[in-house]
Amino acid sequence: MKSADRLQRFRRQLERIDRRILDWLQRRFHVLEDLTEYKRAANLPIFQPEREQTYRAAIRARLPAEYRDPIDAVFAAIMREARQFEERVLVRGMTRPTEGPSVGEFPFRRVVVVGLGLIGGSIVRALRSYAPRSWIAGVDRDEAARAQARPYLDEVGADGTAWLSDVDLVVLALPVRSIVTWLETYGSHVARGLVLDVGSVKTVICETGWRTVRSPAVFVGGHPMAGAETPGFAASRTDLFVDRPFFLCVPPGMEDAQALRDDLEALLLALGARPLYVTPAAHDRLVTFTSHIYQLVASALAAWVYEMALQEDLDLRQGAGPGMYSMTRLAGSSYELWRDILTMNPQAVEAFSAWVEWLHRQGPPYDWEALFRRARQVYEALYGSRGE
Amino acid sequence: MKSADRLQRFRRQLERIDRRILDWLQRRFHVLEDLTEYKRAANLPIFQPEREQTYRAAIRARLPAEYRDPIDAVFAAIMREARQFEERVLVRGMTRPTEGPSVGEFPFRRVVVVGLGLIGGSIVRALRSYAPRSWIAGVDRDEAARAQARPYLDEVGADGTAWLSDVDLVVLALPVRSIVTWLETYGSHVARGLVLDVGSVKTVICETGWRTVRSPAVFVGGHPMAGAETPGFAASRTDLFVDRPFFLCVPPGMEDAQALRDDLEALLLALGARPLYVTPAAHDRLVTFTSHIYQLVASALAAWVYEMALQEDLDLRQGAGPGMYSMTRLAGSSYELWRDILTMNPQAVEAFSAWVEWLHRQGPPYDWEALFRRARQVYEALYGSRGE
Incomplete structure (x- = not known):
């Protein structure tokens, strides 16, 4: 053949x-x-x-x-x-659930998610999958966001204040500055249930939440260590939080309140996240070194590389290797979001300045051998040892 | 029911x-x-x-x-x-190919790959798939590497000098310092065909290769912009180079030699890579800003974060978010590899020092708005605009 x-x-x-x-x-x-x-x-x-x-x-x-x-x-x-x-x-196939039957063990039958971006959208999707018959409403000022999220929600609104008198859970998935504003304006309107934010700074937000949200409603500061490059509801995913740490700051004096713990853990189970209980101060210190400093370095480095490429007419894209991609991924972040984070966690910029001072004292010439060896400790803590 | x-x-x-x-x-x-x-x-x-x-x-x-x-x-x-x-x-099912029949249009019937790590291994796999009947030999001093690569190769050796008198292609997939040593020692033994290295600095290597490899053999400096965190043959992949840029430095005077171009492009077609012809000096300048500087920043940052975490007893792993992962991925790199790269491309450490000086002049306080806005230009050049 x-x-x-x-x-x-x-x-x-x-x-x-x-x-x-x-x-x-x-x-x-x-x-x-x-x-x-x-x-x-x-x-x-x-x-x-x-x-x-x-x-x-x-x-x-x-x-x-x-x-x-x-x-x-x-x-x-x-x-x-x-x-x-x-x-x-x-x-x-979603329809408004019939009133009456309990939703099993999931304690949040009426949920309002304020802010329908990447994080808020992912919370909506995860709760919708986990507890299909909970009533979930979404609030966003942006009409396009509301339209995208509409199929996943029982109701949508630009404001949502009317719902606050009868909810089990309010999630504030807004930029950090807007979380504070929301709490100052509406915190006292929440009649009962849990109010949880997801902002990446906790001291200022918890101080505000604990002052404005009043018993029997409870404010808990939250911060999931999860994200994606692309913002917006369209990028949100049911599994965004799976196996990711989720910081939780419970009000002082409620550290041992078992009912609150049970509720929080039911919620994190629905998201698939791992709860990490911390104080707001400990949170803000830790994320300075596990999150905020990296954004500042990425932006400060890419800004300089941009200047150099202009000066020397280099085509950066042409030679971009995997290292450049991973070190500039954060350089696309929005300044407006970060301006507020930096204002509300001033130790982030202080840490950046301290690092520059430290570098300036170290060299040139730098002891690269010592720097590489110490750096590897961080790599191994995060990724485990994979050999040389 | x-x-x-x-x-x-x-x-x-x-x-x-x-x-x-x-x-x-x-x-x-x-x-x-x-x-x-x-x-x-x-x-x-x-x-x-x-x-x-x-x-x-x-x-x-x-x-x-x-x-x-x-x-x-x-x-x-x-x-x-x-x-x-x-x-x-x-x-x-691989067996030594019968001698005689031509291997179609693929010009490299006898290939020696020196160095069977991630890059060398990926070249072996790609050539093996693309040109199953080419004779491919692998050289590595490490017995474990030879054992892993053995199934993909016609012959393996710890030395391979004997093969140099009759090969169409020698690929030097070694650390940069070893490439120079190899060229000084064996460059003149290659009787004919193409000698290509894959080191990430080009000026010193090309100077050596063009001096030691003699006509009718031709030395071409190469550098694929591809990699992976995990080194070694076990991590090598057939598709490592697919759609990645591959820098090529042809000897001065041979820029228009069509036969050489045809051979190089046949090789890069087999790897799936995109050829980028440059001079060694232009290459080393460009990769300073598209590759080397990121390694230095990642190591210098992670080294400092390590110190801070020790001082303050922070559990970095607990709070590590996606930003920290991408900004410390390079912190696991081997100092021994980089020591030689930095020696052979001194402008990388100069660029790092210049950046620290620049930062030191900028602040504190830093104009974060300006830094974020300029940084975003780099992000958009690499990733395209994805909205705020």
Whole structure:
């Protein structure tokens, strides 16, 4: 047989097989669609990570060794796509839940999320998946954000003040300055339930929240260590917080209040995040060195590189390697957001200045061997040792 | 019907469908295995990205709109796993090619790769896939590296000098200092063909290569802008260079030598990289600002953060956010590698010192608004504008 014919025969075989795979995949998504509709109507949990793991392990065990890894990887993709598909089905079919039936153990039946950007949007998506029948309203001044988030929400509004008299949870997913303003203006309107912010500075915000939100409502300062380059609801994801630390600052005197802890942990379970209880002062000190300083260095470095590239007419993009990409990723951050963070956590700019002073004392010439060796300690703390 | 029964019925349906999908996937990989064996024996190209794209587009067009995205994503996973599977089949079945038949248009029939780490290993894998019947030998002093690379190579050695009298291509994938030493020692032993290095500094290396490698052999300085955190052959990948820039410095006077250009472009086509012709001096200046400075800043910053964390007993890992991860990724780099890079491109440390001086003149207080705005220009050059 000629080589071209042999090749053709193989290809036709593969195409026939692929048609069958596609048929079965279509049936699979069709059944999944029905199952999701049914689960939603019966108020059953949609995502069951443990069940999925057991199922995948059973499948993997049945596969012949020579094809095990590739088929297992394909199956992982099927499961991943199935999860996202279920989320879409859920949202598409969403109707206002009938009043009456309890929402099981999830303590937040009425939720208002203020701010529908990346973080607020991801909270909406995660709560919607975890507790499909909770009533969730979203507030954003921006009409486009409201329109994007609308399918995931029971109600949307530009203001939302009217809802504050009857909610279990208010999430403030706004820029830090706006969180303070919101608390000063509306904090005292929240009749009961939990008020949680997600701003990246905690001292100023907690001071305001604890002063303005009044019992039986409780203010807790929050800060998830999660993000993405692209802002906005469109970039939000159900799994943004999964396995990420989530700082929590409970009011002084309530450190041992078990009911509050239970509520907070139910909420973080829904998001998949790991709770880290801290004081506002300890939080702001820690994030100076685990978050804020990196933004300042990235901006100060990229600003200078920009000047040099202009002066010398260098095409930065042409030679950009992986190191440059990771060290300038933060350089796209909005100044307006950071201006407020820096004002509310002044030790961030102090730390930056202290670092520049320290460098200036060190060299030139710099002891690069000592710097590299100490730097590696940080790498290993974060990434674990991966050898030289 | 009871809710548990309904749920069970859905699950049994899904399990039945999954069994069929698994059956067809097994058949698919079985046919693919035969096809790959056949292609190898007939010396036909294994990877055909264009064919794959057309095929996927045709499949996508046939899918019903409601399941199109998830099934397309599953299919992307099938194609990806198929590529990796083919590579493994290829390597497993590899035998020394019979002498005689030409290797089509690929001009490098006898290749020696010196240094079997991340970069050298990725070159071996890419050439092996692209030109299965080229004879490829690997040289590394480290026995473990040789053992890992052995399945991909026709021959391995700790020295490889004996091969230099009859090769079409020698790739020097060593640390920069070792490249210079190799060229001084063996450069004049290469009887013919192309000698290409992949070091990240070019002035010193090209000066050495152009002096020691003698006609009809030709030395070309190379530098792929690709890498990964984890070093070593185990981390090497066939697609490490795909769509990445690859700097090339051809000897003075040979800028217009068409045969050399053709050979270089055939090689970069095999790697999937984009050629960028530069002079060694222009290369070293550009990478100062697109690569070297970022390593120095990452190390100098992480070293200081390490000191601060020790002083204040901060648990950095606890609060590490995405920004810290991307800004300390480079902090794990080996000092030994960088010591030589910095010696051979002294303008990198000069640029670092100049930046510290510049910062020291700027503040405190720093004009963060101006710094953020200029920094954003670099971000947009690299990532494109993604809105605020």
